Amino acid sequence: MNNFSYVRADDVDSALRLGAQPGAAFIAGGTNLVDLIKGGIEQPRMLVDITRITALGQIQESAQGGVRIGALAPNSDLAVHPVIASRYPLLSQALLSGASAQLRNMATVGGNLLQRTRCYYFYDAGFARCNKRQPGSGCAAREGYNRIHAVLGGSEQCIAVNPSDMCVALAALDAVVEVRSLRGTHRMPLTEFHRLPGDTPQRDANLGAGELITAVDLPASRYARHSYYLKLRDRASYAFALVSVAVGLELDGEHITAAGVALGGVAPKPWRLVEFEKALQGRRLAELDLSALAAAALGSAETLPYNQFKPELARRAIVRAVRVAAGLEEA
Secondary structure, three states, X not given: OOOOXXXXXXXXXXXXXXXXXXXXXXXXXXXXXXXXXXXXXXXXXXXEEOOOOHHHHOEXXXXXXXXXXXXXXXXXXXXXXXXXXXXXXXXXXXXXXOOXXXXXXXOXXXXXXXXXXXXXHHHOOOOOOEOOOOOOOOEHHHHOOOOOOOOOOOOOOOOOOOOOOHHHHHHHOOOEEEEEEOOEEEEEEHHHHEOOOOOOOOOOEOXXXXXXXXXXXXXXXXXXXXXXXXXXXXXXXXOOOOEEEEEEEEEEOOEEEEEEEEEEOOOOOOEEOHHHHHHHOOOEHHHOOHHHHHHHHOOOXXXXXXXXXXXXXXXXXXXXXXXXXXXXXXX
16 A cells, blocks of 8 residues: 545535645545555545535435435435435335445445446456556456456456446436536536446546546436336345346336336446337337347347356346336336
8 A cells, every 4th residue: 555645625626626636536435445545456645535525415306306416425325315215216226235234334426436346357466467457468357257247348458347236227217427627517427427448448437537526416207116126146245246237117007108227247337228228118018028129138248258147147137127117026
């Protein structure tokens, strides 16, 4: 671990001024960043503690019927907040399926958006070949033990997956991320916030130096009555998803009028199934071949020796999650 200085910011403006200094990093719950620092993967010169900025911890209803979630809202508080639990149960389910209660008490929404992959080779500095940690060094996972790795959206440079449960639900719910810097404020859909590795696997998100996530906005929910988050993992608790599915449906009788569907555990970012959603809209559930539609949605999957099971597992998970969300099966 390298030496670093530590300062506390009392408001967003002072945080941004401090965060603009070379080598500065923002810290709140620290549930991921501290591990990265201990492992020598992140080496900040200064940690800017933003936990005193109380305005960033609020969860507020918007005039348009949606909700604004402050970046410092703890995952545990968000999961049980009355507005989230009643109008966005998909997000509540996803949050409660992640980590442990102790970690959820510390973890924040902004930190969850930025958590790094759980790739074995990324976290173990004993493996020299990791393009995400050391660009140009290679990807040990491609020839190594790649059971947990991506089958969609990866590249020759990196096949690590995004580990967040919360972000999969946010992708299906059309969330928008608000980011501030000394240059001003800008917003981007959650689906554009995270990056595919391409030739720059070291960059997980479209967030520049000194930029601070301040909030996540959700539109008025259409999926309060018909949604489901399905997480498939090696053990029932404290494990990351091999495959997860977030499904939100709006039904008019037996017809699907709107759908939001996203996958986790299969790609370097939450994977929104746009074409699958289009295939559902305007159709009666009874006339849909969900299995065939799910298989088509996974048609571009590329597997390696140890993760060949993932496309079939994802296909089955999609079908089950849609049926549970629609009320055709018990959870």
